[in-house]
Amino acid sequence: MKKIVVDMMGSDLGTQATVGAVLTFHKDHPDYQIFAVGKQEELEPLKEAATIVDARDVVPMTAGALEVLRMKTSSMVVALDTFLAEKADGIISAGATGAFLSAVTLKLKKIPGVLRPALITNFPNLKKGGYVTLLDVGASNENTPEEMAQFAFMGTLFAKAVFGLENPEVKLLANGTEEGKGSPEGKEAFKLLSEDKRINFQGNTEGSAVFTDTADVVVTDGFTGNVMLKSSEGAIKAMSGLMKKGFKKNFKRKMGYLLAKGAIKELKAVLDPKNVGGAMLIGVNGVAVKAHGNSTDVSFRSAMEVEYRMIEAGITEKIAQGFKEAEQ
């Protein structure tokens, strides 16, 4: 039986967002044992669905790496300790990103051979359908070329395992598609990637191309990836906000909106990062998913599904195997 541990308290909405998600997850995947970590009086509705583990405190959004480890009674740390004690397969939290990433890395530890874990997110690929895997989107603040080359390898293993792609196409995020473009580290990573036979490396791509490129995996350093992810989200949010305002301007437009709103909803469903379900930290000994801090039950449920897919795909074992082979 597979085991997942859920930090029930991390979302801005608290257990309101997570309880419903855990209930439907249990209904859909009754073969999973769920450990629900949080204030037990709020987790009453889960007593049939999950093993409840009491934890009283919430890690504040501003908590740093060392701070979180000192918060031994927080839901996040108790969840991690439960993960270790139960030898669980996956852990999920909507809590403070920085704290979660450091605590997971310190407690679960890196897979042997991995220089740095990477935070992954998926964008819809409008050209080919399916999803583009982007990494690192913020586990690191800066990365060496060697780390970026490893991200390409981990991204490849991820896209194979989770999306079933046979030979995922990898590109490097740069400020232009030509060879010779890129950050100083990116240019060095380009050389390493060109020589790496395990990766189907196809050169550079740029920010504007990510949604409409042929790439299945896009590699960058954690700082740039974070800016890219947030800029795209920001632009989409800005556009949605303006659209909403525009549609309300007069009666004719309101009518138009009522007729066409199916299109708007579909659009949001495709582009909303919430529906892709947060970000996944890979390269550690376990499947760790960071759901959005402002998770609703729908988006938290969706992040749990990503967790499920990653566990089912055996991503942790595949990365461990990949790095073991690389060392031989």
Add this chain to the structure above:
Amino acid sequence: MKKIVVDMMGSDLGTQATVGAVLTFHKDHPDYQIFAVGKQEELEPLKEAATIVDARDVVPMTAGALEVLRMKTSSMVVALDTFLAEKADGIISAGATGAFLSAVTLKLKKIPGVLRPALITNFPNLKKGGYVTLLDVGASNENTPEEMAQFAFMGTLFAKAVFGLENPEVKLLANGTEEGKGSPEGKEAFKLLSEDKRINFQGNTEGSAVFTDTADVVVTDGFTGNVMLKSSEGAIKAMSGLMKKGFKKNFKRKMGYLLAKGAIKELKAVLDPKNVGGAMLIGVNGVAVKAHGNSTDVSFRSAMEVEYRMIEAGITEKIAQGFKEAEQ
């Protein structure tokens, strides 16, 4: 009489895009002397509106810095030589970005005191109205903290001169809003900016916040700025494409679109970078505007208007003055 030089050949659409733009510019600003550089037989319609300067070649989009300078008969180089010979105020081109930036920097030279010129673009500020000034979006591949601190100063002078802001609020692009976030160079730049009395520095902002922050000027290095700009453009383009497709799906939606299309058009007008008019290289001795490579006559005209506003605002002189005072 103010003078501007127009590279008529750089756009993918060639003189088709630029001739109409020059005609309406001349009509709107008859007090400007325009030098139109390109194949003279294609510039016939401009003989009343502009001084025609013959140039036979186009700089290819892939041309590097040294390559372009060797192309002495190209419209881009002839335009730059015309700028120098005529002591013009501004130059505009839709040609190869890299080539244009290097050629402008080499020929016009940096304003004394400026470490690196910066490429500026403007985003709509949905919170405050008006525009956010983002720099550098790609004049450099990497920048030192000192260069980034100078970008903040130049951006401040730009926002004051071009948008008439009294005390523009400056933020630094980071991977989080808290102090201590940012790239290694960004963190150093943070310190320099905190100490700079000439700048109204208000800390960090992140990619998602740029459209909806209070910042008037957002500072980053050229690589990150380029990724941010292109990611936002890419996301908006992806969203527009999906929307178009969605509206065509059935009769009801088509009807809805017809009623509501005013809203869609307004939205595009606000967010389309083409309507903001390309990017501006500042920190050199003259106003240099890089229009989009796929400029149409509308967007090229709009880029010319940006050129006009910058010249009228005396941006070159104000930056020169600012750096002179800084040295004293």
